[in-house]
Amino acid sequence: MNSFWLHPSLILIVGALLLPLVPARLKKVYLLLIPVLVFVRTLNLSQGSFAPVHFLDWVLVFGRVDKLSLVFGYIMSLMCMLGTLYGLHVKENAQHIASWIYVAGSIGAIFAGDFITLFLFWEVMAFSSVFLIWFRRRPESLSAGLRYLLVHVAGGLALLGGIVLHCRTTGSWSFNALDVHHPTAAIYLILIGFILNAAVPPFHAWLPDAYGEATFNGSVFMCAFTTKTAVYALCRGFAGMEILVPLGVIMALYGVVYAVLENDCRRLLAYHIISQVGYMVAGVGLGTAMAINGACAHAFAHILYKGLLFMGCGAVLHMTGESKFTELGGLWKKMPWTFVFTLIGGLSISAFPLFSGFVSKSMIVAAGFEEHKYWVGFFLLLASAGTFLHTGLKVPYFIWFGKNQPKPEVLNRVAEPPINMMVAMAIASALCIFIGCYTPYLYRMLPFPVDYQPYTAYHISETLQILLFTGVGFFLLLQKLNPEPKISLDLDWFYRMGGRAFLWGARKPMQAVDTFVGELYRLAGLIPLMKTARLAGLFDNGVIDGAVDGFAQSVRSLGRRLRSAQRGQMQENLAFAFAVAALLIVAFVIYSYR
Amino acid sequence: MKLVQLIEYLRNRLKAVVRICFGLLALLILLDALLVNKEHAHTRIEHFPAFWSIFGFLGCVVIIIASKWFGHAGIMTREDYYDE
Numbered sequence: 226m227n228s229f230w231l232h233p234s235l236i237l238i239v240g241a242l243l244l245p246l247v248p249a250r251l252k253k254v255y256l257l258l259i260p261v262l263v264f265v266r267t268l269n270l271s272q273g274s275f276a277p278v279h280f281l282d283w284v285l286v287f288g289r290v291d292k293l294s295l296v297f298g299y300i301m302s303l304m305c306m307l308g309t310l311y312g313l314h315v316k317e318n319a320q321h322i323a324s325w326i327y328v329a330g331s332i333g334a335i336f337a338g339d340f341i342t343l344f345l346f347w348e349v350m351a352f353s354s355v356f357l358i359w360f361r362r363r364p365e366s367l368s369a370g371l372r373y374l375l376v377h378v379a380g381g382l383a384l385l386g387g388i389v390l391h392c393r394t395t396g397s398w399s400f401n402a403l404d405v406h407h408p409t410a411a412i413y414l415i416l417i418g419f420i421l422n423a424a425v426p427p428f429h430a431w432l433p434d435a436y437g438e439a440t441f442n443g444s445v446f447m448c449a450f451t452t453k454t455a456v457y458a459l460c461r462g463f464a465g466m467e468i469l470v471p472l473g474v475i476m477a478l479y480g481v482v483y484a485v486l487e488n489d490c491r492r493l494l495a496y497h498i499i500s501q502v503g504y505m506v507a508g509v510g511l512g513t514a515m516a517i518n519g520a521c522a523h524a525f526a527h528i529l530y531k532g533l534l535f536m537g538c539g540a541v542l543h544m545t546g547e548s549k550f551t552e553l554g555g556l557w558k559k560m561p562w563t564f565v566f567t568l569i570g571g572l573s574i575s576a577f578p579l580f581s582g583f584v585s586k587s588m589i590v591a592a593g594f595e596e597h598k599y600w601v602g603f604f605l606l607l608a609s610a611g612t613f614l615h616t617g618l619k620v621p622y623f624i625w626f627g628k629n630q631p632k633p634e635v636l637n638r639v640a641e642p643p644i645n646m647m648v649a650m651a652i653a654s655a656l657c658i659f660i661g662c663y664t665p666y667l668y669r670m671l672p673f674p675v676d677y678q679p680y681t682a683y684h685i686s687e688t689l690q691i692l693l694f695t696g697v698g699f700f701l702l703l704q705k706l707n708p709e710p711k712i713s714l715d716l717d718w719f720y721r722m723g724g725r726a727f728l729w730g731a732r733k734p735m736q737a738v739d740t741f742v743g744e745l746y747r748l749a750g751l752i753p754l755m756k757t758a759r760l761a762g763l764f765d766n767g768v769i770d771g772a773v774d775g776f777a778q779s780v781r782s783l784g785r786r787l788r789s790a791q792r793g794q795m796q797e798n799l800a801f802a803f804a805v806a807a808l809l810i811v812a813f814v815i816y817s818y819r
Numbered sequence: 820m821k822l823v824q825l826i827e828y829l830r831n832r833l834k835a836v837v838r839i840c841f842g843l844l845a846l847l848i849l850l851d852a853l854l855v856n857k858e859h860a861h862t863r864i865e866h867f868p869a870f871w872s873i874f875g876f877l878g879c880v881v882i883i884i885a886s887k888w889f890g891h892a893g894i895m896t897r898e899d900y901y902d903e
Contacts, residue, residue, distance in 0.1 A: 481882060482882070482885070485883060485887060486887075486889075557823070558823055561822040561826060562822065565822065594861040599862060602861060606874070606878075607882070610874075610879050610882065611882045683860065686847070686855045687871045690871035690872040690874075690875055691872075691874060691878070693844055693872075694875035694876040694879070695875045695878065695879040698875075698879030698880050699879060702879075702883050705887060706883060711890075711895040711896060711897065711898060713894050714894050
């Protein structure tokens, strides 16, 4: 089948490349039109395998459409619309181009049917999203972007190595469920590539580093695509991989712990991405139909509410120029609607009944209990208490209320963000509530048939008790939670300081060695050289000149004597020469026999 | 703007709001103890009255105290730590 199959990513890439040619007055319409076209195209995809491309010895499958890839493709293109709407007023074309190509990479990876195509789009994601960091144009942005790229290139190399090894042994390049019960080195390498993008500890530190530093709308895009594409890839390849269960639970709690310490609201949200992706990773590790459904549903809900939260905090950053809790507070009079939207995001991520997290997160927890892995269920519920504590309470409280105040000149000019940002937040909020209230919308899209009812009296009572009493704890310990103007060291310390150690190594010991060698050269080389030169001068003047002069003198006197011995007799000359030769031969023979 | 007025109204009556919240919490525990069917509980310990309330509250306290301890054990540092 070689008929043309319109890839959703192709619309985005061509759309992005044509953007600079669009006249200014049509630009906003164009910016809205392209993501809508992508979304419509994704909605109209029929299931099957499309667009095989024969390249060298390989068959690249660009369009593998099934229920699993469709649910991710659907939410990615939906988020692309919301994200573009949110950043609609951004004038710089390059920012839109970077984010669209980034989304195209993500959608391309999701519909990829083979490892080569997957890897191709995987790298497109890394190399386009780094611009969303660089476009913030702070001095820190450049180095944060370089670190981001460095980590992702390392992950990409692990993935590529794994892919090549895997395909050498199996002979097939197609990307399907891997043999997770007998993992080989190749499978582990692929796993490392995937979990690095999913920000599983110890490969997670790039995430808060990058998402805290990206532009106000760059983070809205970034928080949705990289980690969730990795969750898709894990769902596809690693369902049932045991090790992912403890890793996911560790992630869920790790993010919570660091969120307590965090003073920057967007870095706090970034740590909660790690925490929430932990649920999905644990779900993939459990591997049952319900757990995979839960991972997909949670990824779907997560993209919306986390996008919404980054929009809310991004709006605050955009309007105040601040993202630190110690520099913010009391904004409720100035940005009340942004507060309400952020609160809706916070309630959704915390899984309050009637909000989206409630119907998705609980599937994973329930799958853990059903597998009789009680510790998984209890630890994940503990993490959800922590989620409400930070995202539902700490973020809204310390930005919109709290004792701190921004600087007076900031407070005076603050207002609600531009209308397009407000509309994007309103739509995302409405979707969060819609998903929470009308469960079939989400459940029908999931890869397996859903036999799960989140709205039971027991489940509602359990959730409300956990969350509301977490709220009691929050207000009782409010003093302890006061933000501190500090940063927290994470595992990025190793490569940040490792890089510095390398630089220090280049600067200090290398410099010292260089100086030492220089000194050595001066002492052992230059000084003796000078002395030798002086001696050589003396030698030249005294000895050589003398010798040459003397030699000339002796040649002349020898010549005079020879002249007297030379009488023009050939025989005498030959006899003299033979006598010398014979003398030399006899001397040689005697010498060698001794 | 009406939303600002609503928030202001609630802020001015903070004590009443807090009391109502505590009332609702008590009601929640009562309903859980008396009405909610615990047949679907995963473990026996969940049948303990107000188990999830205690879990939520203690969980929150443990998270805050443990994290702060962890942070002050050397993880939190000055903001210009990475600056050259």
